[in-house]
Amino acid sequence: MSSWLSTHTAPLLNLRSACTCPRRTYAVVSALKKRQPTMIFTPKEEDNKEATLAERMQKGDLDEQETERILQNLEAIRVMGDELPFDPWAQGSERLDVHLPGWRSYKPDATLRDHVLAVGLTIKNWAKNINSMRSMASHNSFPGTHVSSPLSLEVLRTTSIAPTGWTAGLRARALETYGALHEAAARHDTKAIKRLAMGDALERYLALARATDPSTVAVWAMHPPSSAPQPTPLPPAQQQNSRNPAPTSEVSPATAALLRAAPEAARILSLRAQQAHFGTQEPKRGSRLIVQALVRFDTVQSLHVYSKRGQLLHAAQPKRVVEHLVLQKRMWYDAPWVVRERILPGSQ
Numbered sequence: 001m002s003s004w005l006s007t008h009t010a011p012l013l014n015l016r017s018a019c020t021c022p023r024r025t026y027a028v029v030s031a032l033k034k035r036q037p038t039m040i041f042t043p044k045e046e047d048n049k050e051a052t053l054a055e056r057m058q059k060g061d062l063d064e065q066e067t068e069r070i071l072q073n074l075e076a077i078r079v080m081g082d083e084l085p086f087d088p089w090a091q092g093s094e095r096l097d098v099h100l101p102g103w104r105s106y107k108p109d110a111t112l113r114d115h116v117l118a119v120g121l122t123i124k125n126w127a128k129n130i131n132s133m134r135s136m137a138s139h140n141s142f143p144g145t146h147v148s149s150p151l152s153l154e155v156l157r158t159t160s161i162a163p164t165g166w167t168a169g170l171r172a173r174a175l176e177t178y179g180a181l182h183e184a185a186a187r188h189d190t191k192a193i194k195r196l197a198m199g200d201a202l203e204r205y206l207a208l209a210r211a212t213d214p215s216t217v218a219v220w221a222m223h224p225p226s227s228a229p230q231p232t233p234l235p236p237a238q239q240q241n242s243r244n245p246a247p248t249s250e251v252s253p254a255t256a257a258l259l260r261a262a263p264e265a266a267r268i269l270s271l272r273a274q275q276a277h278f279g280t281q282e283p284k285r286g287s288r289l290i291v292q293a294l295v296r297f298d299t300v301q302s303l304h305v306y307s308k309r310g311q312l313l314h315a316a317q318p319k320r321v322v323e324h325l326v327l328q329k330r331m332w333y334d335a336p337w338v339v340r341e342r343i344l345p346g347s348q
Contacts, residue, residue, distance in 0.1 A: 095340065096272035098294040098326055099125040106346035125270050129158040132273040133166065139287035141331045144169025158271050161263040172251040172259055174295045174327050175266040177337045179222055179255060185209045186220035186303070201339040216305050216313060223300040223318050224261040270294035276330065283332035292328045294343065
């Protein structure tokens with residue numbers, strides 16, 4: 001408290017001295033006017049300041065003093081990672097620049113400039129996909145796939161739906177999270193929703209879970225393409241949970257079968273991987289990367305509603321649903337991929 005008073009009353013004392021000394025009044029007052037006032041930032045101004053700093057870091061537009069301060073903070077976090085019983089690298093992260101590609105703008109009132117810009121961003125996204133594929137291959141970070149060398153033409157196939165591609169395991173785990181998250185919302189399982197979603201997606205799926213009638217039981221399901229036979233959902237009294245939770249590093253048989261029948265069910269459109277773990281020691285599992293993927297889910301879904309006694313109240317015909325979701329995973333954790341937000345065409 002005393003230090004605060006001395007800091008904030010010093011200018012007043014100087015001003016008083018200036019007023020009692022006529023020969024120095026003008027000089028002292030002028031000097032006081034030239035002093036920079038102490039800036040007090042509101043939370044919103046602080047956020048803008050941090051956002052500006054992040055943009056300047058990406059552009060490499062930092063002076064020596066700012067760079068030194070950032071390096072000191074990074075070194076402090078590295079020390080905490082070795083000394084403290086928690087992971088300092090598990091803090092919240094911003095969405096990386098994943099992009100919904102397209103050779104034309106998705107805006108309804110797009111101009112020629114919008115279409116040209118969309119083509120440029122799509123080409124840029126393709127190049128960044130290649131860099132992320134190489135980075136993940138160098139760190140052997142493709143789930144379910146061992147990559148012997150990053151020097152392969154496979155780095156050009158981010159959007160491939162081939163069952164033997166590098167991204168096959170990632171696609172399967174993304175579809176596993178997608179299905180498990182919707183089932184959790186249907187059965188009001190907020191604990192599972194919080195484990196499988198974050199950010200905007202968490203709020204969205206929690207709202208879906210709260211919107212359903214608690215006096216009923218909803219059964220959500222994904223189906224193979226319409227040409228294949230579609231299973232009839234069983235009443236809740238007879239159903240044992242159609243999707244048995246798979247280990248975080250594996251995929252349930254139901255998801256694997258669905259992906260074999262409908263490879264288009266999950267397609268990666270944009271991939272970003274960057275180092276997010278800067279500890280002095282290598283992670284005990286996985287790699288130092290954080291990976292975000294924009295996935296296009298093209299599935300056939302149905303929702304049946306039952307009473308508590310198992311009586312069918314509402315039976316909807318299977319319907320095709322297309323969504324673009326951003327999924328994320330810190331590769332040094334044995335945890336599922338989580339959905340962080342949905343991207344609508346034309347919103348970027």
